[in-house]
Amino acid sequence: MKKNSVASVFKLPAKPDDLSVKLDFEGCSICFSDDSEENNSVFEALLFLSESSLSISDIERIGLALVKYKSMGQAIFCSVTKDSYNNAFDSLEEFFSDLAKNPNKAITHLSILQIAAKHGWKHPRWSKNVSYQFAREFLSYKYVFIYNLAKQIITYTEKPASNSKDFDDRDLNSIYQRILTEESIKIGIKDLEIILFSDFVPEFDPIWDYFENLPAHDGYDYIGELASTIIPELNFAAIWPVYLKKWLLGLVAGVIRDADINQSALILHGEQGVGKSRWINRLVPVELQDYYYTGKINANNKDSKLMAYQNLLINLDELDFPERKEINSLKSLITQKITKERFQYRKFAVTIKKRSSFIGSVNRKEFLNDPTGNRRFLCITAMEINADHNIDMKRVYAQAKHLLLSGEAHWFTFEQNKEISMNSLEFSYTTMEEEVIAEKFAPCKHDDDDARFLSTTEINRELFPDHIDNSVRNRIGQALTKLGFIKRNKFINGSSRSVWVIKNKSSISYAIKETEDLPF
Secondary structure, eight states: OOOOOHHHHHTOOSSOSSSSOOEEETTEEEOSOSSHHHHHHHHHHHHHHHTSOOOHHHHHHHHHHHGGGHHHHHHHHHHHHTTTOTTSSSOHHHHHHHHHHSOOTTOOTHHHHHHHHHTTOOOOOOOHHHHHHHHHHHHHHHEEEEEETTTTEEEEEETTOOOOEEOOHHHHHHHHHIIIIISOOOOOHHHHHHHHTSTTSOEEOHHHHHHHTOOOOOSOOHHHHHHTTEEEOGGGTTHHHHHHHHHHHHHHHHHHOTTOOOOOEEEEEOOTTSSHHHHHHTTSOGGGGGGEEEEOOOTTSHHHHHHHHHOSEEEEOOOSSOOHHHHHHHHHHHTOOEEEEOOTTOSSOEEEEOOOEEEEEESSSOOBOOTTOOTTEEEEEEEEEOTTOOOOHHHHHHHHHHHHHTTOOSSOOHHHHHHHHHHHGGGBOOOHHHHHHHHHEEEOOTTSTTOEEEOHHHHHHHHOTTOOSHHHHHHHHHHHHHTTOEEEEEEETTEEEEEEEEEEGGGOOOOOOTTSOOOO
């Protein structure tokens, strides 16, 4: 049987007058490439494919490569695939029309060459750049890749599935084997890495996108309503709404502003089972559940630290009995703005901004053990919690965003910070130095008759004569400050010295009224 020529099947002129080989069909013309050799190759490939057994995937890709040529493309598509489709769809024309409604612009005539080569077409020799393009078009057809800026990783979906997954070494190897063996695309695995870790994969920031597309604030006080879902201990009743509002504004500012971070952690203390964890869980919108981390954060561990940079909300776990160095590291991490890390498949380290906010819950009230200051922790005791409220968090964050953009500050004033530090004392450990000082001394005024004026070193010698060193002196100074003792400069023996004003508790006398009965 005589094999058909390209010209006879596609009605090509036998000897084209110009450099582009054109297909004349019903008064229209089509040109795949300005390169006449490449154009000829496409028609040769189409002719070969018209005599090949094509899969549904092949048919779909050929159609996607031809949809931009409209009716001419449809005519060629039906001619090439009519012997392969086997009534897989209602008609080739309707199938082509459906493809035209959802075109994939990444698919070009080069996919026709690649499909033909896969089926055994003896193609002309082409450059590595063409093989690169084959790979890019196949990847665009078969997968959806996204570079997730929040997690600094690639996620992908294999069509037609809709659930995405994180891209790892196993996925890289599996896709490479498919490209090499099933699609006969001759590239190296490093070439595949270069394609995937380039601008071929679009970037997307799901956290920023969520806050960028929040609805306009409608004027209702959703933050106040959220605050009302927790009834705090009486002494926190006034400060709790302030804590929550500032913290929520800080959370939003950390996402939408490059220069800002949330420098406070919200800590809920309350009895076990009161609903602390469930209330915290509801702060995270459904769309951002993948960016919510619950667990212990070790700021000195790279993988643990990255959790604070790749998520929106960090729910601190195991805060009831932290070591002092853990609290110090956590405070440092909360106030840290950026980090520089090298991620998987990256040759160079990248600088990323911390956008996460911190929250936690404790059953045991005394958990802070850093006497140098705890203003980073906004602590309250919750007496009752409505963790089953139905407040729309999208509206809460929309209000916070509106307030920020209207000029409201997300940070605390100097006076508010002093109040936070005082409130935090209720949640602080009592150190050994505090216990001894509280037992032996009491604060007093400098003009009290029995006032004493001692330096930190002198107090160290008096209370801890066997442990005189800088660390003990530092802890004594911190304990005196926490217990409310006054420090002042006083001339002693002709020179100015910095001393604490104290009173021995043994010198405090209690007068007995004459009307009181004696104990003997």
